[in-house]
Amino acid sequence: MKDPIEMAGLFEQRQTRRRRLAKLSFEEKIEIVERLRDLRLNRSFMRTKETGEQFDEYVRPEEMTRP
Amino acid sequence: MEAEGVVGRYAIGGAIAATFYVEPVSTFDVDVFFAAEGASDALLSLTPLYDYLAALGYEPAGEAVEIEGWPVQFLPVFTPLLAEALTQAVEIRFKKTPTRVMRAEHLVAVMLETGRAKDLARVIQFLEEGAVELSALEGVLARHGLAERWREFRNRFDV
Numbered sequence: 164m165k166d167p168i169e170m171a172g173l174f175e176q177r178q179t180r181r182r183r184l185a186k187l188s189f190e191e192k193i194e195i196v197e198r199l200r201d202l203r204l205n206r207s208f209m210r211t212k213e214t215g216e217q218f219d220e221y222v223r224p225e226e227m228t229r230p
Numbered sequence: 231m232e233a234e235g236v237v238g239r240y241a242i243g244g245a246i247a248a249t250f251y252v253e254p255v256s257t258f259d260v261d262v263f264f265a266a267e268g269a270s271d272a273l274l275s276l277t278p279l280y281d282y283l284a285a286l287g288y289e290p291a292g293e294a295v296e297i298e299g300w301p302v303q304f305l306p307v308f309t310p311l312l313a314e315a316l317t318q319a320v321e322i323r324f325k326k327t328p329t330r331v332m333r334a335e336h337l338v339a340v341m342l343e344t345g346r347a348k349d350l351a352r353v354i355q356f357l358e359e360g361a362v363e364l365s366a367l368e369g370v371l372a373r374h375g376l377a378e379r380w381r382e383f384r385n386r387f388d389v
Contacts (some may be wrong), residue, residue, distance in 0.1 A: 178358075184253035185359050190325055195254040196246070197299075203256070 236282045237304070238265030240330065241319030243312075243340065247331040248352055250322065251361040255352070259294055259301040263332070265316055266306035279304055311339055311374040335367040342371070342379055350383065357389050 184192070231237050241247075244261030264279075283295050294301035307313050315336035322331055332340075338356050341349035356362050371380045383389070 181253045181355075182359065185251075185361075187254075189250050189322065192249045192254040193246070193324070196249055196257060199254070199256045200258055203258075 231279070231282060232264075234282075236279055239316055239319075240264040241316050242329060242331045243305075243315065243337065247337055248356075250331045251334045251337070252352075252355045252359050259303055260297075261303050261305060263305050263307050263312055263316055265313070266308065276304065276306070311336070311343065311370075311376075314370070314373070315340065333366075334362045335370045338362055338367055339370045339374060339376055342376055342383060343374075345379075350387070353383065354387060354389060 184195070187195075232240055240262055241264075242260065243263045244259075245255040245257035246260050249255050249257075280290060280295065283297070284290075288295050288297045290296075291301055294303045296302075307316050315332045318336065319330040319332050322329060334356060338353050341353050368377070368380070371377050
């Protein structure tokens, strides 16, 4: 069993982070969304590389779910 | 596009619009809702739009059109809830470009209506972050037959 006080602290930290993120400007938020998207696409790219498939351009979201 | 009459009034909805009000939401595309004025067939209404974008070099990619690195989905509005959301959407600026996003209350109503797990989680986010005006939200929900769903949601999630 994890320490409930530590867990409550983590929860509070998460809430604080969420509130801070919500207060960013729309432009800043969209930049984060773009980075998240690119990170996920890059991960997908690395995974497909490991499986031997060749992708030399944009990997679409539907391709990310492929084994 | 709106100014040139290619589409009627438009507004951004979905996760990108949600990002305007709450913390950034991970998404792969942009949902643009537009008034399908006088159209009885959504496919017919999309043809001039796709032609217009193709002339600018933006080609269709699946159900979207690839615009400046973003797959953009153009969704004609046919339900009264979305039509109201479009009419009451707020003018904002992204960098220096004027655009429009749906109001938080309409986004929440749409999420409640759609009802997927991620939508309901996002509704909680809007409530927790105080992004909606409750009386305005309840008005929207009452007008569009979602009051009962709202009651169930509040009971279920204790909000």
